[in-house]
Amino acid sequence: MRIAAVQMDFTLADVPGNLARMIEKVREAHAGGAKLVVFPECALTGYVFDSLDEARPYAETIPGPSVSAISAVCVEMGVYVVYGMLERDGDRIFNALALVGPKGLVGSYRKVHLPYLGIDRFTDFGDQPFAVYDIEGVKIGMNICYDGGFPESGRCMALMGADLIVLPTNWPASAVTAADYMTNTRALENTVYYAAVDRIGVERGVPFIGKSRICDPLGRTMSAADHANDAILYADIDVARARNKHLVREAGVNEVNRIADRRPEMYGTIVEPHSLKRPGR
Secondary structure (H helix, E strand, O other): OOEEEEHHHHHHHHHHHHHHHHHHHHHHHHOOOOOEEEOOOOOOOOOOOOHHHHHHHHHHHOOOOHHHHHHHHHHHHOEEEEEEEEEEOOOEEEEEEEEEEEOEEEEEEEEOOOOOOOOHOOOOOOOOOEEEEEEOOOOOOOOHHHHOOOOHHHHHHOOOOOEEEEEEEEOOOHHHHHHHHHHHHHHHHHHHEEEEOOOEEEEEEEEOOOOOEEEEOOEEEEEEEEOOOOOEEEEEEOOOHHHOOOOEOOOEEEEEEOOOOOOHHOHHHHHOOOOOOOOOO
């Protein structure tokens, strides 16, 4: 399966305009052979809202209007799309992703780890377990931005059989080291394809750094974008490579399997509750 990672700018609070530009990019990516098209975090709405009250009018249910609009394009072209949005569920607002295909909504994700930044200062913590979705034989897992800095997130989905993990993100300037190193590391440690899809532009004085990247199951960069320009990155996903966790460098001498070689009985500390105070909360 060929995937496309769309690095582009968005306009805060302009849902119709952002949606129209996304649909144009889906058509462009489809012309480039992509079957799955991935957009950044909060692509539909923008990110740097100053309050929940300001953001609330732009949040939608999942499924909802944008899922219907994207689904119509997916039907037309036979593609799948992952995009970021704000999800409304009763009085709660989540930083979320929707995965949409020719048959409508395939799945969704709510951001689990929230930094004290932008709209994440006000949204609710994701309350749904990590999940993996099968799209025409490729198993895909989803995270958002800050989630990528927590190896447990990617590992959970790798253990569920993910071939590809996508990370729509809005990286500010302070996240440059994450952009430079984290994507490759998450791919390597889980032996999966990993696609970090960032935005560009400046929103209310906050610059976003781009540097989107797709990595292979050995942690090698397959395709990368610069920090300032629109780009569509393409990569071909070979599920056999992602599912072969037993890597034989020299038979009987140098063999590793980062899934089978785990020692979960030694990891209890990771899931123990803590009493640390989250910044700003």
